[in-house]
Amino acid sequence: MEIKQAPTESLSSLQNDRDGEIGKGNGKGVVGQLKKVVLAYSGGLDTSVIVxxxxxxxxxxxxxFTADVGQGMKELKGLEEKAIASGASKLVVKDLKEEFAKDFIFPCLRAGAVYERKYLLGTSMARPVIAKAMVDVAEEVGADAVAHGCTGKGNDQVRFELACFALNPNLKVVAPWREWDITGRQDAIEYAKKHNIPIPVTKKSIYSRDANLWHLSHEGDVLEDPTNEPKKDMYMISTDPEDAPNEPEYVEIGIEGGVPVSINGELLSPASLISKANHIGGKHGIGRIDMVENRLVGMKSRGVYETPGGTILFAAVRELESLTLDRETIQVKDSLALKYAELVYAGRWFDPLRESMDAFMKKITETTTGSVSLKLYKGSVQVAGRRSLYSLYREDISSFENGQIYNQADAAGFIRLYGLPTRVRAMLNKSL
Structure with missing residues (x-):
């Protein structure tokens, strides 16, 4: 979607009034160096000032450029007018929800990628799909650079820029927070006033939040002290488990090739399926995570994540794998999942290594097809049943009764051979 041209305020009038500005660059910005820049734009204070x-x-x-990755249409309302009033020539909005779900979320889900035992990579997965679309827009409009509003302390600057390097190394990248003299919110407000830039009038949240189809994250305020318990009113998409329904709810997840395709028998598109899982899980207080994580830039940070639908879907896929994958395959898959998660967290989505690992994950989960029934109750997810035509579980073998395939007497010879190194070591110790 392209919007009408901005008011004809000349660039020269801005260029001639640079001296003494709060936002004056530190020498890295050179007037005339770039012709056209595509800015990742949210309409908030920071990106309004960046224009x-x-x-x-x-x-x-x-x-x-604004990407809809499921953060909610309220954030997109009025962006056209804001962007143009800030001085942009136009605004391009792209709906990336289905692409985000199908090509980014589901591969991570299939791989079992979890960062540092807890984090389901909600923000990490969203950045490469946004960067990919931003590069596409830059090529469409003939831009020679892209820009973002990430700070120099976070992970997102790395994720955006590595994606741009991988997709179009000829594009320059501008990161104002690493260049300008604006040091905080008040500086940004003063800069906006001086340039007659309309800024959001809504009350600033005490938390730094990131929302998309997969999750909602919270950082800042009381969370900066890891000894503080999160406030009850902080959560936005999940019910407090104490206030959740007193009766459990059963939900059946249909899975094909390691990715979910249906909920309670209803076939859904990837984005619609995640949205429905979010609604069901949020109602029961599912998917709240409080963790101290290691940022890529070296510091630790404390974050709280709400991932109700993702928690349900992860549980379903893993439970079905217990039927369809053998022991060695599960062990290798789990070990690679750790590296997969690290690559995604570090912004290396387009690396050949991740792409190769993804091909492996897709191959070994070809038979992870079936359904899993889960019991949701006050923040907990419990498996109630699993079924698959490719199940490696055989009741006639696992039963305590003797069968034709497995003879319990065979175990004696297996144990003697399997335990041979242990016996030899013990014999050596006895002889010393």
Missing amino acids: PWLRENYGCEVVC
Whole structure:
């Protein structure tokens, strides 16, 4: 979606009024160095200020780009007017929800990728799909650079920029937070006022949040002290388990090739399936995670995540794998899942290593097809049943009764051979 041209305020008027500005660059920005920049734009204070700052310091046209990854249409309302009023030439909005779910979330789900035991990679997976679309837009409009509003302390700057390097190494990347003299919210407000830039009038949240189809994250305020318990009113998409229904709910997840395809027998598109799982899980307080994680840039940070649907789907896929995968395959898959998660967290989505690992995960989960019934109750997810035509479980073998395939007497010879190294070591110790 492209929006009408911005008001005809000349670039020269901005360029000639640079001295003494709060947002004056530190020498890295050179007027006229860039012709057109595509900015990852949210409409918040930071990106609203970045638009005039780019025009002032780089003498360039700014095209704003917004990705809908399921963060909610409220965040997209009125962005056209905001972007143009800030000085952008136009706004491009792309709906990436289905692509995000199918090509980014589901591969991670199939791989079993979890970062540092807890984090289901909600923000990490969203950045490469946004960056990919932003590069596409840059090529469509003939831009020679892209820009983002990530700070120099976080992981997202790495994720965005590595994706851009991988997809179009000729594009320059501008990161204002690493260049300008704006040090905080008040500086940004003053800069916006001086340039007559409309800024959001809504009350600023005390938390830093990131929302998308897969999760909602919370950082900042009381969470910065790891001894503090999260406040009850902080959570937004999941019910407090104490207030959840007093009766459990059973949900059946249909799975094909290691990815979910249906809920309670209803076939759904990837994005619709995740949305429905979020609604069901949120109602029962599923998927709340509180963790201290190691950021890529070296520091530790404390975050709280709400991933109700993802928690349900992860549990379903893993439970079905217990039927369809043998022991060695599960062990190798689990070991690779750790590396897979690290690559995604570190912004290396487009690395050949992750792509190769993804091919492996797709191959070994070809038979992970069937359904899993789960019991949801006050924040907990318990498996109630599993079924698959490719099940490696045989009741006639596992039963305590003797069968034709497994003779219990055979175990004696197996134990003697399996325990031979143990016996030899013990014999050696006795002889010393």
